[in-house]
Amino acid sequence: MKKIIKLCAVAALVAAPLVSSVSAAADYPNRPVKFVVPWPPGDLEDILTRMIAEDMANETGKPASVVNKPGGGGIIGAADVSRARADGLTIGSFVADILTTHLLAGNAPYEKDTFEPVGIFLDYPFVLAAKADAPYNNVKELAEYSQNNKVSLGHFGYQALPTAITFKAAAQENINFSSDAAFDANDCSTLANGDADVINTTTQLILACINSGEVKLLASLTRDRLSIAPDVATLNEQTGISQTTWNGLFVKKGTSQEIKDRISEIAQKALATDRAKEIGATTGAGIFWVSGPAAEKVVADDYDAAKGLLAFMKE
Known part of the structure; x- marks a missing residue:
């Protein structure tokens, strides 16, 4: 009889966390x-x-x-x-x-x-973007221009995946960025204020100046071409680098x-x-x-x- 009581007690202890877990899930969320x-x-x-x-x-x-x-x-x-x-x-x-x-x-x-x-x-929808009057329209033209002119890059930090992808493309395509800097938000003002000549950012952050024609896209770091810019080739199309x-x-x-x-x-x-x-x-x-x-x-x-x-x- 004592053995049965002990076994029941052990079983109750084992089951308690399971019952608690199920109860917590059923009540979820019980707080903000x-x-x-x-x-x-x-x-x-x-x-x-x-x-x-x-x-x-x-x-x-x-x-x-x-x-x-x-x-x-x-x-x-x-x-x-x-x-x-x-x-x-x-x-x-x-x-x-x-x-x-x-x-x-x-x-x-x-x-x-x-x-x-x-x-x-x-x-x-990560992109490489520049001011509309920049003298380059794609990765190849950017590479050619950067050989004899200073071009600065704005990005989200060296450990950010899109930054690494961008630098890999730069090395492969011989883009010479004269300087680069990390920003928490790469938006229209980054280009307008001259903080960077080319930025690695998302379309959402620069949508207003894309729509106004103040900014143009050089490449998209996406699987497919962007629905809002079907004429802009992906980085994969331009360089063979496919990671997104x-x-x-x-x-x-x-x-x-x-x-x-x-x-x-x-x-x-x-x-x-x-x-x-x-x-x-x-x-x-x-x-x-x-x-x-x-x-x-x-x-x-x-x-x-x-x-x-x-x-x-x-x-």
């Missing part, structure tokens, strides 16, 4: 949810994450907000999420660099397995699958709305949803690919 965007407001990941947060609040009745924590090329915001509990109440909206180049460069205060993907949802970058939602490792599924369900609905589709149409962004093992594979594959880019940057 915070989405951390490690960049200033206004870019695509920020706008789309705000849509997801708004829909979460409407659907669950619990507050859901976006907190922008820029700095360190995304590291400050990512570190904030790394210190959170694995309860789905703090969600990171992370660009690929946070899970790849920053880790490989050794400047991240978290480990490779600190986060788990809920889903990847954005193919960034993405953004996704991540939570602390150990977050229950039920909670991740709930976040995924809400995010997918938000990204399928007409307002999200309109953003894709006006900016050229690729908006989709990849979760589970497929998302894990995207992260793993890009982590391996980033090793080659970082090795190149150190040469």
